[in-house]
Amino acid sequence: MTEDERASQLSAMFDGELPPAECELLARRLSRDEALRRQWGSYALIGAAVRGEPIVARSRSGAQADVAARVRQALEQTTDVAIETAATDTGSAADAVATAGGRRPRMPRWAVPLSGFGLAAGVAAAALLWLRTDTPTAAAVANVVPAVRPAAAAEVVVPMPLPAAPPVARGASPGATDRADDSYTVPPPVQGGVALAGGATLANFLVAHSEVSMPMLRRNALSTLVAVPIEAEPAAVATSVPRSADPAPVTTDPAAGSAVERP
Amino acid sequence: MNAEASDLSLVQRAQKGEAGGFDALVRRYQHKVVKLVMRYVRNQTEAEDIAQEAFIKAYRALPRFRGDSAFYTWLYRIAINTAKNALAARARNPVQFDLDRGNGDDGDAPGDLQDRMTDTATPEALALTEEIRATVTAAIEQLPEDLRTAIMLRELEGLSYEEIATAMDCPVGTVRSRIFRAREAVDARLREIFDGGLGRGEVAG
Numbered sequence: 001m002t003e004d005e006r007a008s009q010l011s012a013m014f015d016g017e018l019p020p021a022e023c024e025l026l027a028r029r030l031s032r033d034e035a036l037r038r039q040w041g042s043y044a045l046i047g048a049a050v051r052g053e054p055i056v057a058r059s060r061s062g063a064q065a066d067v068a069a070r071v072r073q074a075l076e077q078t079t080d081v082a083i084e085t086a087a088t089d090t091g092s093a094a095d096a097v098a099t100a101g102g103r104r105p106r107m108p109r110w111a112v113p114l115s116g117f118g119l120a121a122g123v124a125a126a127a128l129l130w131l132r133t134d135t136p137t138a139a140a141v142a143n144v145v146p147a148v149r150p151a152a153a154a155e156v157v158v159p160m161p162l163p164a165a166p167p168v169a170r171g172a173s174p175g176a177t178d179r180a181d182d183s184y185t186v187p188p189p190v191q192g193g194v195a196l197a198g199g200a201t202l203a204n205f206l207v208a209h210s211e212v213s214m215p216m217l218r219r220n221a222l223s224t225l226v227a228v229p230i231e232a233e234p235a236a237v238a239t240s241v242p243r244s245a246d247p248a249p250v251t252t253d254p255a256a257g258s259a260v261e262r263p
Numbered sequence: 264m265n266a267e268a269s270d271l272s273l274v275q276r277a278q279k280g281e282a283g284g285f286d287a288l289v290r291r292y293q294h295k296v297v298k299l300v301m302r303y304v305r306n307q308t309e310a311e312d313i314a315q316e317a318f319i320k321a322y323r324a325l326p327r328f329r330g331d332s333a334f335y336t337w338l339y340r341i342a343i344n345t346a347k348n349a350l351a352a353r354a355r356n357p358v359q360f361d362l363d364r365g366n367g368d369d370g371d372a373p374g375d376l377q378d379r380m381t382d383t384a385t386p387e388a389l390a391l392t393e394e395i396r397a398t399v400t401a402a403i404e405q406l407p408e409d410l411r412t413a414i415m416l417r418e419l420e421g422l423s424y425e426e427i428a429t430a431m432d433c434p435v436g437t438v439r440s441r442i443f444r445a446r447e448a449v450d451a452r453l454r455e456i457f458d459g460g461l462g463r464g465e466v467a468g
Contacts, residue, residue, distance in 0.1 A: 011443040014291070015417060016266035017424045027272030031283035041290035042450045048294035049399035050418040054307055055392045056293045056314075067293040067311050071318045072286055 010036060014043045041068065270334035277325055285325065289318050292335060296342045303346040307388070313349050317342040395453070402452040406445055413438055414445035 006026075012018040013026050030036050048055050056066045270291075276284030296317060300310040321341050328337060403411055409431070416427045424442075428435045 007447065008439065008443040011446055012424075012439050013269045014266075015424065015442065016269055017439065018269065020268045020272075023269050023272045027269065027276050027284065027287075028281075030287050031273065031276040031281040034283070037283060037287050037290060039450065040287055042453065043446055044291045044294060045395065045453075046399055046446060046449050047418045048298075049396045050403065050415070052396075053294045053298045054301060054310070055395050056297050056311060057388075057391050057395055067297065067314050067318065068286060068289040070311075070315045071289050071322070072282075074315070074319055075282060075285075075322060 006036075007039060010040060011043060014040060266335070267333045271330050274325065274328060274330070274334055277322075278328075285322055288334065288338075292338060293318075295335070296338065299339065299342050300346045303350055309349075313346050314342065316349075317345040320345060394456075398453055398456055399449055402449040403445070406448055410441050410445040410448070413441035414449075417442050 006029075009018060009022060009026055010030070013023055013030075018026065030040060045055065045057070047053075056068075270288065273284040273287050277288070278284075293314060296314040297307065297310045300313045300317070301307060304310050304313065317338070321338050324341070328334070403414065406414070412431060413427055416422045416430060417424075422430065424435045424438045427438045427442075431438065
């Protein structure tokens with residue numbers, strides 16, 4: 001290809017009239033050939049002069065440099081940091097250039113939402129820890145439970161092998177039915193360890209909630225949430241879990257939301 | 264077909280680490296960007312500073328350019344934002360801005376001073392600009408009629424080669440050749456003047 005043919009291609013490329021395949025080849029040559037880029041810049045200058053646009057030119061005296069020369073000079077000062085390919089992590093290249101230019105490296109754009117998630121996770125963890133240490137007292141649970149219990153909920157509390165104590169039943173209803181499908185089991189409290197706060201009510205809530213929660217949360221987070229030291233529990237257990245040597249199960253009337261002792 | 268394909272090819276070269284690809288883009292758009300920035304600042308020297316900053320920002324952000332929009336559209340937004348930021352910085356620190364450009368000790372209002380400085384700050388640049396413009400105009404006037412018509416329809420009216428071919432009733436290949444020859448003639452004239460005798464400047468690029 002002669003110089004004239006190449007220059008003709010360059011002119012067509014400048015006007016966006018060169019086929020893409022030829023564009024690729026010529027762009028490769030243009031990016032490596034300073035003389036060709038000078039010609040390319042001259043085409044831009046001619047167009048700007050014809051259209052009456054501001055002309056950006058550099059003087060030979062050096063008193064003034066055109067924008068392209070100044071940009072080249074500025075970028076050459078950051079030659080230690082070569083621009084990375086588009087296939088690599090795009091954020092790091094920009095940050096690397098920024099760092100070489102003396103600016104504080106910025107957080108990559110992709111990391112911004114992650115930092116938000118991290119902050120939210122931190123707040124959630126703090127909330128869990130706070131709830132862990134600020135579980136409502138047994139009396140408060142006993143007062144709140146009847147008001148918030150769903151009408152259709154039913155619970156069966158399996159008696160725990162605890163020291164003898166009279167079974168407790170609240171609001172026994174003659175219409176109470178035994179619905180095995182809705183029966184949940186309250187695990188026995190561990191001596192010297194922790195017990196479940198709120199007894200049957202929280203157990204029902206926990207099991208019902210676990211049906212739509214993630215297994216990890218079901219196993220760890222919620223169990224941690226409802227666990228409180230054993231010494232804070234006697235009152236709560238006394239209102240919901242029969243402390244009897246006789247394992248008489250207690251059922252809750254689904255309609256009345258109360259527990260009755262099963263025969 | 265338009266400039267998007269050629270710009271994208273150059274962007275891809277730059278993204279692969281070839282600085283020459285980005286240099287070609289700067290040479291192509293530096294005049295347009297300075298013109299754009301001069302909507303916000305009337306001083307061409309200041310506009311060139313802002314344009315330089317905009318190009319450097321574009322270079323830094325180039326790895327994130329995916330070609331969803333035309334390169335110039337993307338560059339346009341960067342330049343506008345850079346110009347607005349420069350104006351905001353000026354508003355935050357007007358004293359510094361005035362000191363940078365002399366001062367108002369002689370009683371000039373800052374705005375008047377700026378207007379006056381626009382005309383007098385870079386006499387060499389103004390002379391060079393006028394010289395280049397006059398040279399290009401004269402060179403185009405000396406072109407044969409068909410070449411002059413082709414280059415004017417392209418540069419002034421922005422017609423595509425196909426539209427020019429229709430207007431001039433000739434093949435597209437002929438249009439391409441005419442425009443190329445017109446540019447070569449003007450470029451040769453510019454080189455003849457700036458490289459040969461005057462020695463005051465050289466064609467940007």
